Amino acid sequence: MAPKVLISDALSEAAVQIFRDRGIDVTFEPKLGKDKEKLLSMIHEFDGLAIRSATKATEKLIEQATNLKVIGRAGIGVDNVDIPAASKKGIIVMNTPFGNSITTAEHAISLMMAVARQIPEANESTHAGKWEKSKFMGVELTGKTLGVIGAGNIGSIVIDRARGLRMKVVAYDPFLSEERAIEIGVEKLELDELLGRADFITFHVPLTDQTRNILSAEAIAKLKPGVRIINCARGGLVDEEALAEAIKSGHVAGAAFDVFAEEPATNSPLFNLPNVVVTPHLGAATTEAQENVALQVAEQMSDYLLSGAVTNAINMPSITAEESKVMGPWIELSKHLGNFVGQMTDEPIQSINILFDGEVSGMNLKALTASTIAGIMRKRNPDVNMVSAPVIAKDNGIKVSTTKQDQSGVFEGYIKVTVTTAERERSVAGTVFSDGKPRFIQIKGINVDAEVGANMLYTTNEDVPGIIGTLGSTLGDHGVNIANFTLGRSVAKGEAIALLYIDDEVPEAAIKALHGTGRFKQVKTLTFDVA
Structure with missing residues (x-):
C-alpha cells in the first residue's frame, strides 16, 4: 500500500x-x-x-x-x-x-534601506497628496558601520551584501573565529564594543536562553546615539518596550522589525512610532x-x-535504513558527548577532534561526526541538525578532524571528543554498553562510569574528605533527589570530579548554596535530550 x-x-x-x-x-x-x-x-x-x-x-x-x-x-x-x-x-x-537564507538576508537589507531613508512614511505622505521633501531627510549607508549579531549562514550573506554597499561591517558571534572573520571581511568585536560603534545593527541569531533580550534596556543604554536597529531573526531578541522608549527619546533614530516577541503582533510597543518600519514576518x-x-x-x-x-x-541522524539498527545507540552517544562539551564551553571553539576507537571506527563516521558537532552547537543554536551542523562549523572557521584506531582498551569501542579554544582544551569520552545505553567513561582524562540522564550536575573540586556529604546534604536541603552519583579523580589529593544524575532540574538556590560552601571550583547544571 x-x-x-x-x-x-x-x-x-x-x-x-x-x-x-x-x-x-x-x-x-x-x-x-x-x-x-x-x-x-x-x-x-x-x-x-x-x-x-x-x-x-x-x-x-x-x-x-x-x-x-x-x-x-x-x-x-x-x-x-x-x-x-x-x-x-x-x-x-x-x-x-537553507531554503530561505538569501530571502531573509535580502529582507534585512531592504528594511535597513527603508529605515535609513524613511521610505514607508515618505510613501504614505506622497500618496496623501503631500510633497514633504524636506521632512524626510535620510542617511547614506556608504561609509556607515553595520553591526551584525550572528555571523552564521544568513548573517554572512548580509555581511556580503553590506560590504557591496561599501559599509564597514563589524560582527559579534561567539562561534566566529578570527580566521573566518578575515575570510568574510568583518572585524570581530565583543558585544559591548559593537553596540557602541555601530550605526546600524542587525540580528541573525536564534532565540535561546543566551540570546533572549540580548538587546536589553541595559544594552540599549550603551548604543551609539542615532543608531538604527533591524531584526529579521526572532522575536524576543530585543526588549521592545525599552527600544520604544529609546526611539521616543531620540537616542535611537529608527528601527525595522519583521519579528516580534508575540506573533501575530497586533499591539507592539514599536507600532506607530516615527521612523519605525514593521512587516508581518515576511523574511521567507x-x-x-x-x-x-x-x-x-x-x-x-x-x-x-x-x-x-x-x-x-x-x-x-541522517543515516541509511541499513545503518540505523546498529548505529542508533552510537548516534545517541555522540550527540550526548557533543552536548556535554558544548554546554561546558562558553568561548569560541577553534577545533573539534573526534576519536573513534575499536568497533565504532568501522561505522558511518560522517553521521557520527555530524551528530557530535550538532550536539556541541545545540546550546547556542537549537535549530541545528546533523546536516546543517558541519556547514555551520565550516562557516565559523572551526576545524573538525577525526581519528580512527583499533581497539586500545577494555572497551570494544568508544568515542572521545576534544574541543579546543584559545583558553583551554576539553575532552569527554563515552561508550555503549551491552544494554544499548550510552555511558560517559572519561572526563578531562579522569575515568568515570556515568549513566546519561536528562538532568545532571557536574562539579570539580580538590580531592579532600567530605565532598560527597556536602553534595548530598546541600542538594537534599533543597529537595533535590540524586538518581545516580559518579566520582573520579586524577590522583589522590589531586583534582576530582563528580557527575550526578538528578531526577529534576536543580534549582538556582541549590547551585548558589554549593558555591557558597567554598568547596567547589566549578558547579554546572547540564541537560540532555534522553530518548
Missing part, C-alpha cells in the same frame, strides 16, 4: 506533484492547518504530514497520529512542532534549513524561497517514506 501524506498548509503544486510522481498517496488541503478539530479527526490516517507555520503539531495532535512516521516543515523554524512528543513516539521531524516570503523549501520537503519526505533515508532531520 502506498504511503499516505497530508499537506495541511499551502505548498506549491510542484511540491504536491513530487509526492504523486514518487507514488505517494497525497491529500492536499492547504487550509486544514487552521481547523484544529478537523485535523485531529483526520491525522490517524496518514504516514506523513507536510506543513508550513499555520499547522500546529502539538502533543495532542501527535497522540492522535497513530500511523504518523514523519513531519516535514517547509522552512527552518520548527516552533510549531512539539519535537519531544514526536521523538517519544518515534516520529521524525524534518526541516529545510518570496516566491523563490517558498518554492525551494516546498520542493525540498517533498523530496525529503518521499525519500524517507519510500526508502528510509533521513535528510535534514531535527531529531534523528
Whole structure:
C-alpha cells in the first residue's frame, strides 16, 4: 500500500506533484492547518504530514497520529512542532534549513534601506497628496558601520551584501573565529564594543536562553546615539518596550522589525512610532524561497517514506535504513558527548577532534561526526541538525578532524571528543554498553562510569574528605533527589570530579548554596535530550 501524506498548509503544486510522481498517496488541503478539530479527526490516517507555520503539531495532535512516521516543515523554524512528543513516539521531524537564507538576508537589507531613508512614511505622505521633501531627510549607508549579531549562514550573506554597499561591517558571534572573520571581511568585536560603534545593527541569531533580550534596556543604554536597529531573526531578541522608549527619546533614530516577541503582533510597543518600519514576518516570503523549501520537503519526505533515508532531520541522524539498527545507540552517544562539551564551553571553539576507537571506527563516521558537532552547537543554536551542523562549523572557521584506531582498551569501542579554544582544551569520552545505553567513561582524562540522564550536575573540586556529604546534604536541603552519583579523580589529593544524575532540574538556590560552601571550583547544571 502506498504511503499516505497530508499537506495541511499551502505548498506549491510542484511540491504536491513530487509526492504523486514518487507514488505517494497525497491529500492536499492547504487550509486544514487552521481547523484544529478537523485535523485531529483526520491525522490517524496518514504516514506523513507536510506543513508550513499555520499547522500546529502539538502533543495532542501527535497522540492522535497513530500511523504518523514523519513531519516535514517547509522552512527552518520548527516552533510549531512539539519535537519531544514526536521523538517519544518515534516520529521524525524534518526541516529545510537553507531554503530561505538569501530571502531573509535580502529582507534585512531592504528594511535597513527603508529605515535609513524613511521610505514607508515618505510613501504614505506622497500618496496623501503631500510633497514633504524636506521632512524626510535620510542617511547614506556608504561609509556607515553595520553591526551584525550572528555571523552564521544568513548573517554572512548580509555581511556580503553590506560590504557591496561599501559599509564597514563589524560582527559579534561567539562561534566566529578570527580566521573566518578575515575570510568574510568583518572585524570581530565583543558585544559591548559593537553596540557602541555601530550605526546600524542587525540580528541573525536564534532565540535561546543566551540570546533572549540580548538587546536589553541595559544594552540599549550603551548604543551609539542615532543608531538604527533591524531584526529579521526572532522575536524576543530585543526588549521592545525599552527600544520604544529609546526611539521616543531620540537616542535611537529608527528601527525595522519583521519579528516580534508575540506573533501575530497586533499591539507592539514599536507600532506607530516615527521612523519605525514593521512587516508581518515576511523574511521567507518570496516566491523563490517558498518554492525551494516546498520542493525540498517533498523530496525529503518521499525519500524517507519510500526508502528510509533521513535528510535534514531535527531529531534523528541522517543515516541509511541499513545503518540505523546498529548505529542508533552510537548516534545517541555522540550527540550526548557533543552536548556535554558544548554546554561546558562558553568561548569560541577553534577545533573539534573526534576519536573513534575499536568497533565504532568501522561505522558511518560522517553521521557520527555530524551528530557530535550538532550536539556541541545545540546550546547556542537549537535549530541545528546533523546536516546543517558541519556547514555551520565550516562557516565559523572551526576545524573538525577525526581519528580512527583499533581497539586500545577494555572497551570494544568508544568515542572521545576534544574541543579546543584559545583558553583551554576539553575532552569527554563515552561508550555503549551491552544494554544499548550510552555511558560517559572519561572526563578531562579522569575515568568515570556515568549513566546519561536528562538532568545532571557536574562539579570539580580538590580531592579532600567530605565532598560527597556536602553534595548530598546541600542538594537534599533543597529537595533535590540524586538518581545516580559518579566520582573520579586524577590522583589522590589531586583534582576530582563528580557527575550526578538528578531526577529534576536543580534549582538556582541549590547551585548558589554549593558555591557558597567554598568547596567547589566549578558547579554546572547540564541537560540532555534522553530518548
